Amino acid sequence: MPWPSETNRDTEVFGLIDKERERQTTGLQLIASENFTSPDVMEATGSVLTNKYAEGYPQKRYYGGNAVVDEIEALAIERVKKLFGADHANVQPHSGASANMAVYLGLIKPGDTVLGLSLDHGGHLTHGSPVNASGILYNFQSFRVGATDERLDFDQIRDLAIKHKPKLIVAGTTSYPRRLEPQPFRAIADEVGALMMFDIAHIAGLVAGGAHPNPVPYADVVTFTTHKTLRGPRGGCILTTAAHAAAIDKAVFPGSQGGPLEHAVAAKAVAFHEAMQPSFKEYAQQIVKNAAALAEALSKQGFRLVSGGTDTHMMVVDLQPFDAELTGKESQLVLDEAGITLNKNNIPNDPRSPFVTSGVRIGTPSVTTQGMKEPEMALIAEYIATTLRNRNNPAVVAEVRAKVAALCAKFPVYPKRA
């Protein structure tokens, strides 16, 4: 039996997809964990590979018909190993969270102690939040950023490591704007006999493009998402030393996943190819330059940057000096009205709850993909400040919305469709 034909196509869903394309391309996308994938990445994601079951690994599958899929997955593995200089790669994790859970399953036992960055200071849910399986199954202890400089404090991390004797130290962040040096984590892990995992979900594209130090030579395991700065399909990936390769593969399949999403694996391979091009180095550098320009322009508008600025693709903005009454929640809502999409975010030691917050997080990966540069960052800072200052004046917000649309029209993301 064929599928529903052209005459009764699901216009509801496809109409909504068109609407979402319109939203993404006529507004400013400043969520630090998002990006615009290439048409090639999207083509692979929407390919016939979604039809195939491929439980297992190349040359070791449970079902037949995997000769081509084996070639695709092997290509993804070879490329990502080369891109990051890793001994071994597993490209099957469905997401960053799945990659992290597989690492815990493969390397430690339930109840074991792990040391990671506190969620409200920039860590991720999967780094031991009490509502996440990581925090439920393992004994996570947390370090926090320094009270005055709002940066990682390696003396504190070392003290906690000596006190708690973790089996694993998790480095990596989800809303921390500064460079993460891998060597001090390695030194502490070695001193207390812990393994070291580096979660570069946010910064994988910066690492691949040479705009951030590469932790692969120092870490036992590196995990990342392929859809953030790396600009691939939604998904995860794990890199390991040869010593942990078998344990990690076993923890992904059959440990925590079933059939891999080979359409996503193919799209990851395409993204790795794109990240190997010289133009990707320029892209990564420009993301960082744009973030620095945007941070500076925002501080001129009266905002405070957590830690004083950024070395990466993101910044966390403290709204309190700009307007003590203004919350992150209200900012996110009114900026959405103006066509500027970002997310509320706790600042370190935030007096407000994670649902309200005193800050917002802003990232430049998407606008940089569009081709925007430093002059546009100054405009974006102005649009944000004008919207927030006039948040009770719908006419001004509508004026900004029109300016945002005009700016985005000058930097089209995807070719116009007929």
Ligand SMILES: *Cc1c(COP(=O)(O)O)cnc(C)c1O
């Ligand atoms: C985004 C992120 C993840 C999780 O990725 P998902 O694909 O959303 O599961 C894990 N760790 C860090 C540090 C992240 O920023």
